Amino acid sequence: xxxxxxxxxxxxxxxxxxxxxxxxxxxxxxxxxxxxxxxxxxxxxxxxxxxxxxxxxxxxxxxxxxxxxxxxxxxxxxxxxxxxxxxxxxxxxxxxxxxxxxxxxxxxx
Amino acid sequence: xxxxxxxxxxxxxxxxxxxxxxxxxxxxxxxxxxxxxxxxxxxxxxxxxxxxxxxxxxxxxxxxxxxxxxxxxxxxxxxxxxxxxxxxxxxxxxxxxxxxxxxxxxxxxxxxx
Numbered sequence: 001x002x003x004x005x006x007x008x009x010x011x012x013x014x015x016x017x018x019x020x021x022x023x024x025x026x027x028x029x030x031x032x033x034x035x036x037x038x039x040x041x042x043x044x045x046x047x048x049x050x051x052x053x054x055x056x057x058x059x060x061x062x063x064x065x066x067x068x069x070x071x072x073x074x075x076x077x078x079x080x081x082x083x084x085x086x087x088x089x090x091x092x093x094x095x096x097x098x099x100x101x102x103x104x105x106x107x108x109x
Numbered sequence: 110x111x112x113x114x115x116x117x118x119x120x121x122x123x124x125x126x127x128x129x130x131x132x133x134x135x136x137x138x139x140x141x142x143x144x145x146x147x148x149x150x151x152x153x154x155x156x157x158x159x160x161x162x163x164x165x166x167x168x169x170x171x172x173x174x175x176x177x178x179x180x181x182x183x184x185x186x187x188x189x190x191x192x193x194x195x196x197x198x199x200x201x202x203x204x205x206x207x208x209x210x211x212x213x214x215x216x217x218x219x220x221x222x
Contacts, residue, residue, distance in 0.1 A: 043213040099151040
């Protein structure tokens with residue numbers, strides 16, 4: 001089965017609200033990355049975590065290797081946050097992450 | 110800022126034809142990767158490389174070859190393109206020593222008719 005299970009697959013938010021995306025791992029991961037694919041198709045690196053939490057503006061991410069999950073919290077969602085979000089996790093050795101299937105986020109006015 | 114470029118950005122190919130996708134990075138990163146991204150599958154690793162002269166099979170290598178002639182360049186080759194290879198292809202580079210991020214190219218849209 002998939003090593004990285006990402007949920008939800010789709011998410012709709014009104015401007016100003018927030019929610020959380022989650023990735024569960026079927027094996028112990030050493031690190032996780034979160035990306036956003038924007039409307040032009042570019043992949044934007046949001047976070048890299050080997051443990052704990054990181055925050056950047058309205059985004060906050062957490063990674064728990066022992067419990068095998070990572071989350072990405074979005075607060076005060078804006079229209080420009082729309083896009084597809086991916087997590088990617090690495091189980092060790094030379095860095096070769098496995099991606100989740102993505103969460104398609106649409107932020108409505 | 111890391112710079113990874115891909116060419117072409119868009120490509121239409123015929124079934125059975127040969128397609129070469131090129132990737133160039135100016136960051137002196139050891140590692141480079143080729144992914145394809147399809148709806149419902151996320152990004153899947155096709156081939157990767159640890160440095161010039163090295164190529165390794167990823168999770169879905171069938172139907173693809175790779176070439177790493179130099180630190181800067183990593184190519185993905187479809188010798189006999191098939192419609193199932195219609196996808197968006199992303200190249201990425203990363204520093205094996207730091208392992209703290211991957212830098213992605215803008216993507217190549219490939220349509221195989």
